[in-house]
Amino acid sequence: MLHHLEKAIEATNPPLTRRGFLAVTGGAGVGLIVGFSFPRGAKAATGDDQFNPFVMIDSDGIVTVLSKHLDKGQGTATGLATLVAEELDASVEQMRVEHAPAHPEVYKNLLFGVQGTGGSTAIANSFEQYRKAGAAAKAMLVAAAADSWGVPAGEITVANGTITHGSGKSATFGDFAEAASGLEPPAEPTLKTPDQWVYIGKDFPRLDIPNKTMGAPRTYGLDIDVENRLVAVIARPPKFGAVLKSVDATEAKAVRGVVDVRETPVGVAVFAESTWPAIKARDLLVMEWDDSNAETRGSDAILAEFKALAETPGAVAHAADYEAGLAEAETIVEMDYSFPFLAHAPMEPLDITILFDGETATLWTGSQIQTIDQGATAAVLEITPDKVTINTQWAGGSFGRRATTNADYAVEAALLAKIWGEARPIKVVWTREDDIKGGYYRPMYVHKARAGVKDGKITGWHHRIVGQSIFTGTAFESLIVQDGIDHTSVEGIADTTYSIPNMQVELHSPPVGVPPLWWRSVGHTHTAYVMETMMDALAKAAGVDPVEFRLAHLGNDPRKAGVLKLAAEKAGWTEPVGAGRHRGVAVHKSFNSYVAEIAEISMNDGVVKVEKVVAAVDCGIPVNPDNIAGQVEGGLGFGLGAVMRNEITFTDGEVDQANFDTYEPLRIDDMPDVEVHIVPSTEPPTGIGEPGTPPIGPAVANAIGQATGQTPTELPWSKGGLV
Amino acid sequence: MVQLTVNGQTHDIDVDADTPLLWALRDELGMTGTKFGCGLALCGACTVHIDGVAMRSCQTTVEDAEGTEITTIEAIEGKAADAVRAAWQEIQVPQCGYCQSGQIMSATALLVENAKPTDEDIDTAMYGNACRCATYHRIRKAIHRAADLMEA
Numbered sequence: 001m002l003h004h005l006e007k008a009i010e011a012t013n014p015p016l017t018r019r020g021f022l023a024v025t026g027g028a029g030v031g032l033i034v035g036f037s038f039p040r041g042a043k044a045a046t047g048d049d050q051f052n053p054f055v056m057i058d059s060d061g062i063v064t065v066l067s068k069h070l071d072k073g074q075g076t077a078t079g080l081a082t083l084v085a086e087e088l089d090a091s092v093e094q095m096r097v098e099h100a101p102a103h104p105e106v107y108k109n110l111l112f113g114v115q116g117t118g119g120s121t122a123i124a125n126s127f128e129q130y131r132k133a134g135a136a137a138k139a140m141l142v143a144a145a146a147d148s149w150g151v152p153a154g155e156i157t158v159a160n161g162t163i164t165h166g167s168g169k170s171a172t173f174g175d176f177a178e179a180a181s182g183l184e185p186p187a188e189p190t191l192k193t194p195d196q197w198v199y200i201g202k203d204f205p206r207l208d209i210p211n212k213t214m215g216a217p218r219t220y221g222l223d224i225d226v227e228n229r230l231v232a233v234i235a236r237p238p239k240f241g242a243v244l245k246s247v248d249a250t251e252a253k254a255v256r257g258v259v260d261v262r263e264t265p266v267g268v269a270v271f272a273e274s275t276w277p278a279i280k281a282r283d284l285l286v287m288e289w290d291d292s293n294a295e296t297r298g299s300d301a302i303l304a305e306f307k308a309l310a311e312t313p314g315a316v317a318h319a320a321d322y323e324a325g326l327a328e329a330e331t332i333v334e335m336d337y338s339f340p341f342l343a344h345a346p347m348e349p350l351d352i353t354i355l356f357d358g359e360t361a362t363l364w365t366g367s368q369i370q371t372i373d374q375g376a377t378a379a380v381l382e383i384t385p386d387k388v389t390i391n392t393q394w395a396g397g398s399f400g401r402r403a404t405t406n407a408d409y410a411v412e413a414a415l416l417a418k419i420w421g422e423a424r425p426i427k428v429v430w431t432r433e434d435d436i437k438g439g440y441y442r443p444m445y446v447h448k449a450r451a452g453v454k455d456g457k458i459t460g461w462h463h464r465i466v467g468q469s470i471f472t473g474t475a476f477e478s479l480i481v482q483d484g485i486d487h488t489s490v491e492g493i494a495d496t497t498y499s500i501p502n503m504q505v506e507l508h509s510p511p512v513g514v515p516p517l518w519w520r521s522v523g524h525t526h527t528a529y530v531m532e533t534m535m536d537a538l539a540k541a542a543g544v545d546p547v548e549f550r551l552a553h554l555g556n557d558p559r560k561a562g563v564l565k566l567a568a569e570k571a572g573w574t575e576p577v578g579a580g581r582h583r584g585v586a587v588h589k590s591f592n593s594y595v596a597e598i599a600e601i602s603m604n605d606g607v608v609k610v611e612k613v614v615a616a617v618d619c620g621i622p623v624n625p626d627n628i629a630g631q632v633e634g635g636l637g638f639g640l641g642a643v644m645r646n647e648i649t650f651t652d653g654e655v656d657q658a659n660f661d662t663y664e665p666l667r668i669d670d671m672p673d674v675e676v677h678i679v680p681s682t683e684p685p686t687g688i689g690e691p692g693t694p695p696i697g698p699a700v701a702n703a704i705g706q707a708t709g710q711t712p713t714e715l716p717w718s719k720g721g722l723v
Numbered sequence: 724m725v726q727l728t729v730n731g732q733t734h735d736i737d738v739d740a741d742t743p744l745l746w747a748l749r750d751e752l753g754m755t756g757t758k759f760g761c762g763l764a765l766c767g768a769c770t771v772h773i774d775g776v777a778m779r780s781c782q783t784t785v786e787d788a789e790g791t792e793i794t795t796i797e798a799i800e801g802k803a804a805d806a807v808r809a810a811w812q813e814i815q816v817p818q819c820g821y822c823q824s825g826q827i828m829s830a831t832a833l834l835v836e837n838a839k840p841t842d843e844d845i846d847t848a849m850y851g852n853a854c855r856c857a858t859y860h861r862i863r864k865a866i867h868r869a870a871d872l873m874e875a
Contacts (some may be wrong), residue, residue: 073819073856205815212820213811213827215756215796220821223755231750256739276738276746279762347760347768347821347855396758396821397855432761626815630861634818637857660765660853669846671859 026181120687295513325460325502329452348396366395635692
């Protein structure tokens with residue numbers, strides 16, 4: 001998601017070569033705490049204490065890893081704990097994981113330069129850092145044991161949380177945690193070689209699952225009830241860009257439990273002693289809105305405008321002599337596509353608690369880009385970002401929604417805290433309707449693609465994309481949008497690794513008054529669909545098997561070819577499919593990972609049922625294979641629900657959908673059987689939260705094409721009666 | 724004033740009669756294991772057992788819940804519940820986990836009624852429990868596993 005920022009940020013801030021020195025603290029009652037310290041220059045830049053814990057070992061031997069990344073279900077926290085446990089040779093039972101505090105320097109995503117989670121980068125950027133912290137802790141425990149036992153450190157072994165010596169001496173981590181804290185950390189701890197790994201590449205259970213099966217308190221942001229807190233719900237404008245003209249809150253204020261109703265720059269806020277009175281009272285507000293600057297178009301009108309634009313030349317994202325290429329072709333394939341706005345709809349609607357005492361602010365929320373949330377909150381409250389403490393909570397999903405470049409919901413909370421004036425905790429709760437109607441959608445896109453094929457090879461390709469730019473108008477516009485091209489609008493096509501000669505890609509980015517946002521796999525949500533259904537159509541035109549046709553164009557991308565071959569083999573692609581069944585394939589690279597999916601469907605009275613999906617994934621060294629499988633299973637389920645029946649539409653600027661009846665998620669009876677195969681790899685680990693999502697739509701669409709001769713090109717498929 | 728019996732304990736709660744049981748549990752009793760997902764009985768995140776039956780607490784008022792035995796995720800136990808929890812951990816079902824309280828309550832109710840459910844039985848019983856992480860594949864697997872554990 002945010003991986004586009006990496007290069008841009010590195011270009012403006014030279015890559016930081018210093019990643020901090022290992023350092024320790026601890027002592028009586030505290031145990032051993034291993035982290036990183038930064039040189040004086042960094043201290044001057046950040047102005048605060050430079051010791052930053054990553055691993056804490058207490059006198060009971062409990063190892064607590066601090067996750068600098070938000071775990072919103074993708075398993076990152078356990079992934080980081082796995083890296084530490086590996087180098088520590090800890091037991092699974094003694095491992096714990098918590099979210100780290102917010103700090104832009106010490107807990108930064110090494111690929112972003114700020115603290116934040118996204119773009120499927122969490123394990124990729126932490127792979128060395130967290131292993132080093134674990135290795136340093138182990139080296140010091142061993143040194144402390146050697147000292148105490150009077151034996152050479154080299155004779156001591158550590159396995160499964162136990163420190164032993166051949167003489168029969170044995171100890172736990174807790175026994176030496178305090179003594180170890182008085183030692184000098186190794187300058188450069190030795191990391192294990194892959195053949196020594198006991199957890200990486202094996203299965204390490206998720207550390208968050210026990211709590212999540214017990215309904216444990218204080219897990220998610222919505223569970224946080226700071227003493228004396230008020231609950232606020234906000235009546236936001238019914239049309240994006242509308243402003244409040246008037247409000248009559250007489251009836252709302254009469255609801256028992258309502259404390260006050262205030263006008264705010266983001267809408268009318270109802271403050272109550274608890275959640276239900278706030279929700280109930282909001283329905284009783286009588287409001288008038290000024291629509292002069294609002295987006296008042298319907299989505300049909302926006303779509304018609306996009307389709308007209310698709311007929312005109314756009315800004316060139318990738319230039320080529322496509323006309324010459326198309327002229328060479330024996331057969332031309334031309335397809336038009338449309339993709340709707342999509343809401344993220346995480347199971348936990350947004351929520352955030354804020355306490356502002358006039359000088360410092362504290363947030364409790366599933367913060368995804370802590371550095372932006374700190375900065376934006378501070379700006380509203382007119383304090384400095386270091387005065388904003390964030391208690392990052394486990395998040396009930398995000399799919400991109402919690403990572404806004406303007407920290408939209410943290411800013412709302414800060415505005416409410418400022419308006420309230422007294423130092424009282426305020427918990428802002430979003431209802432499902434607020435979430436579905438709240439904007440920050442995957443934008444609507446239209447594609448127009450024309451490609452030619454001759455003798456089994458593509459000869460030329462002309463591609464036009466129309467859709468709102470995600471980055472234009474954000475603080476990152478100048479970094480990401482270059483020469484009128486927002487890379488996230490064309491990724492997956494303009495940078496395809498298929499060998500396609502004479503391919504021109506053009507883009508129109510018309511402004512729409514609806515806030516856009518990345519949505520699990522960003523541009524790949526639509527580009528993979530077009531690319532991979534086009535590849536099938538071209539294969540058909542060429543009279544070549546769809547897998548063979550793709551492989552013929554993957555000479556430059558052996559890893560993509562590798563997952564495609566593996567999925568085909570495991571799915572029995574060359575064998576006949578069962579009676580009444582149809583197969584479709586898609587393969588796509590995103591976030592430096594490769595996923596191929598082969599879908600098997602049945603059709604009853606024209607209605608599609610996805611029976612089974614066989615997936616193959618190459619994401620480099622697989623740190624937690626079972627979690628990788630889970631992310632591919634869930635990622636493809638998330639994508640499937642969307643292509644089947646999800647869309648956000650507008651009538652005169654107002655969102656038509658409101659809750660899970662009109663924006664119905666994938667249900668259990670929609671979910672196919674899934675098989676995930678992981679390619680063994682020695683490459684550095686890459687993303688897994690998002691890459692499972694892009695291939696599912698086109699894989700199933702290609703199966704529908706096989707079944708009916710018609711590949712669906714207007715999304716969602718419910719429009720065409722297929723589901 | 725409303726009197727609720729939750730997990731065997733009786734509580735007097737001073738809220739309006741139309742207050743959903745969900746918000747009474749969460750805000751008044753501090754039992755936050757029961758989740759708010761939609762408010763309209765469309766997602767199942769708020770599922771509790773009322774007199775042993777899986778019900779959506781967001782659409783059950785405290786008035787209607789008075790005089791019943793309410794069981795929540797914090798206290799559900801017994802052969803089926805224990806098997807479900809064990810299977811959920813063994814199969815590593817939860818991702819974000821926010822819907823899982825409701826999934827576990829629904830799955831437990833299913834297994835109490837039907838110790839050996841088929842895929843179709845599972846789809847029918849669990850249809851109303853949405854999971855945006857789409858852990859359904861593992862939910863199905865874990866319910867079968869829980870059934871095996873109960874039998875063992």
